[in-house]
Amino acid sequence: MRNSVGPHIKRLREQRGWSQSRLAHEVCQAAGVIGDPVGRQEVSRWETGRRTPREWLPFIAAALGVSVDVLRAPLVPAEPxxxxxxxxxxxxxxxSPADGRTxxxxxxxxxxxxxxxxxxxxxxxxxxxxxxxxxxxxxxxxxxxxxxxxxxxxxxxxxxxxxxxxxxxxxxxxxxxxxxxxxxxxxxxxxxxxxxxxxxDHTLAGNVAGSLAYQLSNTGRESEGLTLAQAALNDAGNDAPPKARALYLDRVAWAHTKLGGVDNGQQAMRALGEAGQALSEDGAGIESPAFLYWVDAGELRVMESRVYTELHRPLRAVPLLRDVLGGYDATHSREVALYLSWLVVALADANEPEEAAAVAERVISLASDIPSERTAERVRVILRRLQDFADVPEVASLLAEHQAA
Known part of the structure; x- marks a missing residue:
């Protein structure tokens, strides 16, 4: 069996953004030795398997902040x-058309x-x-x-x-x-x-652009997300189908919310109001495309509840989220887990840590069976949020059980 120590050392070093020289220095510090007898070349030998650390292994583990067992753990075959x-x-x-179109x-x-x-x-x-x-x-x-x-x-x-x-x-x-x-x-x-x-097809272009804007807003590129969401709305114009305009405005509301600040919060609420008005015009003569079948009043309530949660307005968010979850199809487990995660945050904001911990347990249970990065990230969010209530027994028990997450 291939020695797993070297690959683990390299992986953990790179996760910390350390050079081999930096790790060598940290190992010597952990060992309490003077003069850095371990250098970059020795670390390179460990990582490539040309030399086994042996007596240095406990100090390597200490420098990297893990146990020796972690460094000795068998390598898990990488997925394709x-x-x-x-x-x-x-x-x-x-x-572009292929040459000849055969x-x-x-x-x-x-x-x-x-x-x-x-x-x-x-x-x-x-x-x-x-x-x-x-x-x-x-x-x-x-x-x-x-x-x-x-x-x-x-x-x-x-x-x-x-x-x-x-x-x-x-x-x-x-x-x-x-x-x-x-x-x-x-x-x-x-x-x-x-x-x-x-x-x-400008309606479709706006839908695709709005989806990208939503991703940008959620991945640390909030200003770009807002610019693109507004462009999708503006390019579609007032002749866009009502459901499309409602969706574009939903994306604008979320982009403002993620940017944060009082003014953006007000802009988000204004966009949500306009989205509701646009949706109320559905069926008034302009047919919406089939791909917007899922856009309805319930989806607008979902976004509204999430915006209130992000704006730390639990008195508005909690009732909305409970209403949404009460009528949601349980077969849509990913969405249920996501909406429950916002309920956890809203309950924490409302100073209801015991109930927040109970709902968080359900989120984690659902997320464990869902191969979705969105749900995984929301689990991390709620565990960080509940750290503020670590002295509450129900929360302490939850955090202790799921510390690895």
Whole structure:
């Protein structure tokens, strides 16, 4: 069996951003020796397996802040890397026609078949997480782009194919983001914006752009998220279907919320009010596209409750979240876990740590079976938030049990 100590030393060193020389110095400090008898080359020998630390092992563990058992633990075989869009698409414009177009003739039959598969993937995302769906999603996207580039088709069929590629990119990007593959999701979203724009489907382009804006807002790029969310809303104009405008405004509200501050909080509440007004106009003559089937008053209440939670207004957030969760389909376990996580934070803000701990236990139980980075991150958020109540027995018990998280 391969010696696991060297790879563990290298992994833990790199996690801390240390050079080999820095680790050598820290090991000598931990051992209490003078003159740094261990140097960079010795650390290199440990990491490559050319030399076993032996007597230095306890001091290496101390320097890295782990136990000796961690350094001796067997290596877990790495999972095969996830496929990336770059592997599937040509260089340059991924939607440019292939030279010669030697592929088969493509008509509306193939477009309709692709549309059904896209919708099926969207429905699957309602009950499955990104880790389960990312591979089939990327396979579908690769096939769709290949069909468009290499097939022979009329201009109208080409536009319809681009529209389906845009829809597929939106859901595939969402799935990649849920799986924690944010850079890949961004590439997919940008492909979708390009496809929707070329198809002259501005409603779809706004939906894809809003999805990317949502990711940016949630991954430390709040200013970019707000700029993109506002661009999606502005480019769509007042002629956009009501559900689309409601969704764009929802994204704007969230982007303002994540930026923080009193003014952004007020802007967020204003956008939520406008979203509700837009949705009330649904059915007044402008038909909303099928891909917005999930946008309804319940979804607006979800966003409103989350905004109130982020703004630390528990008296508004807690009743809303309880109302949302009371009517939510239990088969959508990822969404239930996410909404419960916001309830934990709101209850903590309301100084109800015992109930917050009970709800947190349910979140952690649900999240343990869901391959979603979103739920994993929310578990980390609620455990950090509950640290403020570590002296409450129910919270102390929860934190002790799930400290590793």
């Amino acid at each position: 890397p996830l496929p990336t869009l770059a592997e599937f698409l040509p260089e340059g414009d991924p939607l 592929g088969r003739r493509v008509g509306m039959v193939q477009v309709d078949d692709l549309q059904q598969r896209v919708h099926g993937l969207r429905l699957a995302d309602d009950v499955l997480a990104g880790g389960d769906l990312i591979r089939p999603a990327l396979r579908e996207l690769r096939s769709a782009v290949k069909l468009y580039r290499e097939g022979s088709h009329t201009g109208e069929v080409g536009r319809q194919l681009l529209r389906q590629i845009g829809e597929l990119a939106q859901i595939a990007g969402w799935i990649a983001s849920d799986a924690g593959q944010h850079a890949e999701a961004e590439r997919i979203y940008r492909l979708g914006i390009s496809a929707a724009t070329q198809a002259e």
